[in-house]
Amino acid sequence: MADGQLRLLKCVADETRFQILLTLKKGERCVCDITDELDKEQSLVSHHLQALRKCGLIHKRREGKKIVYQLDPLVLEFLADVEKLSNKLC
Amino acid sequence: MADGQLRLLKCVADETRFQILLTLKKGERCVCDITDELDKEQSLVSHHLQALRKCGLIHKRREGKKIVYQLDPLVLEFLADVEKLSNKLC
């Protein structure tokens, strides 16, 4: 029951994955663009993209030889919720 | 900037700490009550309570020989947000 909630939180609460989400918040991106923006290894980004996708937080589609990832719209609200709480606390 | 947000997420995204929050959602509790409800070691619960407090998610006060913890009201909304997202996804 609260199990899915924890899985979700664990997925978001990683620095690299959180950064990916913030990047995708600005608009859809292919893997290499994300890799460049975050200055991380390609395989690392790829691993995290899979994790985010498994949780349903992002979606992918092929575009030519690239694969483009985009945020699930619901995540936008959630990121706003997190920001709001973070600002209000302390 | 997004640093506080990550700290917050990491704090919530632990099974034991998340369970503590869910317990406190039902009402304020002393350490031993939480320990009993979750069936965890006292020192473990104590460690996690400190972590939650450091993030401002819970507050404590002494009551006789016991110490009572309670949820910060802002956390209630946030837990609802998490539940909402979790339900909507997939």
Add this chain to the structure above:
DNA sequence: CATTTATATGAATTTGTATTCATATTTTGG
């Protein structure tokens, strides 16, 4: 005031997960 009860703390260990590295897969463009 000593003892007991309740909680906190620190260090040691364990465990889970992120990162890296090497390589596989897939598609496109020549």
Add this chain to the structure above:
DNA sequence: CCAAAATATGAATACAAATTCATATAAATG
């Protein structure tokens, strides 16, 4: 078709954080 570009995958390693254990602290009660 072949080679190159883009992404994915699996296993090995490195790291961070959770748990445990032993003990300290603090307050209340007889």
